[in-house]
Amino acid sequence: MRSVVLGFGGLILLLLLFFRLSALQLWRGEARLEVVVAGAAVLFFCIGVFVNRRSLRSQAATDTPVAAPAAPASLSPDAGAAQSAGLTARELEVLQKMAEGLSNAEIGAALFLSESTIKTHVSNILFKLDAKRRTAAVQAARARGILF
Incomplete structure (x- = not known):
């Protein structure tokens, strides 16, 4: 999260510097406003494409499927x-x-449910089996014959 905030802060700083420099150029009469705006658009388009590709690469690296342990x-x-x-x-x-x-998160992915739905189910299981922890719920389920 910190890197995203710093990245966007840096982009805003670059944008401000770019417009400040473009204002100086316009003041001298050496550049037209359309050219400056087009240059800014192209620059930020390229930065956006670069950031998007980079985030997709890092997301693909973290989304590699992990084999769940065999039941x-x-x-x-x-x-x-x-x-x-x-x-x-x-x-x-x-x-x-x-x-x-x-x-x-892994249960949600395996059952195609959201993590908050899984949390609700886990909470209901803990209540119904009168357990305070997940491991205690599994032990109680085995003791009652729900799980062998």
């Missing part, structure tokens, strides 16, 4: 035990992913 066979759910605990089908899926050790 052990012991995580197959018992639907009857899950219903007795009051868990919905989606909460059961989230609980399985929690047992695999995935973070909220």
Whole structure:
């Protein structure tokens, strides 16, 4: 975040300097206003293209797919035990992913849900299983036979 703020601050500084220099040129009568504005437009267009390509490259580098850990066979759910605990089908899926050790963001990516939706499901799971932490919820689910 700091680099973005500093980058835009630098661009604003360059813009101010550019217009200050262009004002001096106009005062002398050596340059036309259209040329100065066109030059500024081309300059900032090139800077925008450069910044966009750079951010897309860094985003592509961070978005490389990471293989999720394979789910052990012991995580197959018992639907009857899950219903007795009051868990919905989606909460059961989230609980399985929690047992695999995935973070909220990874669970959201795997189930095609937003991270805030996953947080809501995790909160509901913790409440329904009377647990204070994710690991305690997984342990409680295994003890009740929801997860094997």
